Amino acid sequence: MTQIWWIWMSIAAAFIIGEIFTAGFFLLWFGVGAAVAGILAILGFGMAWQWGAFLLMASVLFAVSRRFAERFTKKQPLGIGADRYIGEKGVVLEEIDTIKNTGLVQIRNENWRADSDTGDIIPAGKKVEVIKVVGTHLVVRILSEGG
Structure with missing residues (x-):
């Protein structure tokens, strides 16, 4: 289990690379969450902490980015x-x-x-x-x- 950080970092890389080929900022946040979980694995935190950090980071970043995007994205006006x-x-x-x-x-x-x-x-x-x-x-x- 000491090498689990490699798995997290591989998952992070896969999500971030996947983000490059897709529209929006959906996969990026999972990549960041996986990278944070990988860092916690390096520091010796258990799987519960790693999974919790992964889910929390991805969820919070996704929610914040949605609110940010909605703030700056304007609805298409009539006549377009x-x-x-x-x-x-x-x-x-x-x-x-x-x-x-x-x-x-x-x-x-x-x-x-x-x-x-x-x-x-x-x-x-x-x-x-x-x-x-x-x-x-x-x-x-x-x-x-x-x-």
């Missing part, structure tokens, strides 16, 4: 990406029927797959408004005759 179509008006090119999984609308000069917000069938030719984007489909509602 597909969300720019919310509120836009268009026309149904192909009947929107959730059961048949059909529906095509033209918004501006682009054609999009569409779903009805109520699940009702919307016939071709009707004017609609986009209320949200779900995946690659626009969710639309039918406009009143005056809208």
Whole structure:
């Protein structure tokens, strides 16, 4: 058991190398935790201390980094990406029927797959408004005759 620190350091290296090939800072914290556990093993602490330090360090660093990231990461504003179509008006090119999984609308000069917000069938030719984007489909509602 005196050579357990090699195992911890190998695990730390594997996590840190894995972090290089992945997005985010998820594996890095496990690598740091394993390195701390390896240091405790070198100092002669028992397995309970090593595991406790590994889990505590990884958990605390993960929690702190999440809060830090949330503080500086801004939610994408409306009008960026597909969300720019919310509120836009268009026309149904192909009947929107959730059961048949059909529906095509033209918004501006682009054609999009569409779903009805109520699940009702919307016939071709009707004017609609986009209320949200779900995946690659626009969710639309039918406009009143005056809208």
